[in-house]
Amino acid sequence: MNEIKCIEVSNTNCFLLKCKEGYLLIDTGYPNKYKQFIKKLKKLEIDISEIKYILLTHHHYDHTGLACILLKDTRAKLIVHQKAIPLLKKGITEKGKEFNLTIKLIFWVLSLFNDFTYPPVIIREEDYIIKDDDFDLLKEIGIDGVILYTPGHSKDSISVLLSDGKAFVGDVAMDFITTPYPIIIDDINEVYNSWDKLIEYGAKTIYPAHGNPFDAGILISSRRGGIKNDF
Ligand SMILES: [Zn+2]
Ligand SMILES: [Zn+2]
Structure with a gap:
C-alpha cells in the first residue's frame, strides 16, 4: 500500500508516491513557488534528491510551473503525455x-495580472512519453498502478490509478467551485469518457x-444529475 504524501503549492496538490529508488512526484505547482515547495x-x-520521477498530469501552468527547476535540481525523469510536449516547450497554457x-x-x-506562462520544459532522451494508457511503466518503477489517458479538461491529461483504487486525476475532476467538474473544459464528452474509464478501471477515491x-x-451521481451550463 502506497502512503500518500501531498504538498500543496498554493492551491495545487502535488502528490508524492513511494517508488523503487525514491519518490514519484505528481505535478509541481505554480511557477515562482519554489521556496514554498522546498519548505513543505x-x-x-x-x-x-529522492524525487526520481516527475509526472505532469497536463501542461497547465499551475501543474508545470516548477517542472523546469525541479528537473534540474533532482535529475528526475519526466513522464508526460505526448500532446503536452509542444506546449511545454513553449511554456504556455x-x-x-x-x-x-x-x-x-x-x-x-x-488574466489582468497573469499570462499563465511558466519556464519551458524541454523533453530529454531519458524522459517517458505517454501515448495512450500505459500499464507497465509504473510497475517497472515499483508502483502498483497504471497511467490512464484521461482527456476532457485538456487534450494531454493523464491520471495515475493505483491498484487500491486511489486515482490522481489532475484536473479532469475537481473539488473546487464546480465540483466535481473541472472549471475549464476542453470537451465535456471526453470528461465523461475519462470519468467512465477511471471507474471502469477501479477508481474508488479521487485525489x-x-x-x-x-x-x-x-462522478456517477453528478453526471446522472445533469449539468447546468451551456455545453
Ligand atoms: Zn488544468
Ligand atoms: Zn489545475
Missing part, C-alpha cells in the same frame, strides 16, 4: 472553455489537484 518537502522529511459565466469572470480578472479527495461515486 522538508517538512515531510524528504530530500529533493492552452486556453480552454470556462465552465460557466462565474468562472469566465474569474479568469478574466486573473484531485484542487481540493480534497472524494468518493469516485460522485
Whole structure:
C-alpha cells in the first residue's frame, strides 16, 4: 500500500508516491513557488534528491510551473503525455472553455495580472512519453498502478490509478467551485469518457489537484444529475 504524501503549492496538490529508488512526484505547482515547495518537502522529511520521477498530469501552468527547476535540481525523469510536449516547450497554457459565466469572470480578472506562462520544459532522451494508457511503466518503477489517458479538461491529461483504487486525476475532476467538474473544459464528452474509464478501471477515491479527495461515486451521481451550463 502506497502512503500518500501531498504538498500543496498554493492551491495545487502535488502528490508524492513511494517508488523503487525514491519518490514519484505528481505535478509541481505554480511557477515562482519554489521556496514554498522546498519548505513543505522538508517538512515531510524528504530530500529533493529522492524525487526520481516527475509526472505532469497536463501542461497547465499551475501543474508545470516548477517542472523546469525541479528537473534540474533532482535529475528526475519526466513522464508526460505526448500532446503536452509542444506546449511545454513553449511554456504556455492552452486556453480552454470556462465552465460557466462565474468562472469566465474569474479568469478574466486573473488574466489582468497573469499570462499563465511558466519556464519551458524541454523533453530529454531519458524522459517517458505517454501515448495512450500505459500499464507497465509504473510497475517497472515499483508502483502498483497504471497511467490512464484521461482527456476532457485538456487534450494531454493523464491520471495515475493505483491498484487500491486511489486515482490522481489532475484536473479532469475537481473539488473546487464546480465540483466535481473541472472549471475549464476542453470537451465535456471526453470528461465523461475519462470519468467512465477511471471507474471502469477501479477508481474508488479521487485525489484531485484542487481540493480534497472524494468518493469516485460522485462522478456517477453528478453526471446522472445533469449539468447546468451551456455545453
Ligand atoms: Zn488544468
Ligand atoms: Zn489545475
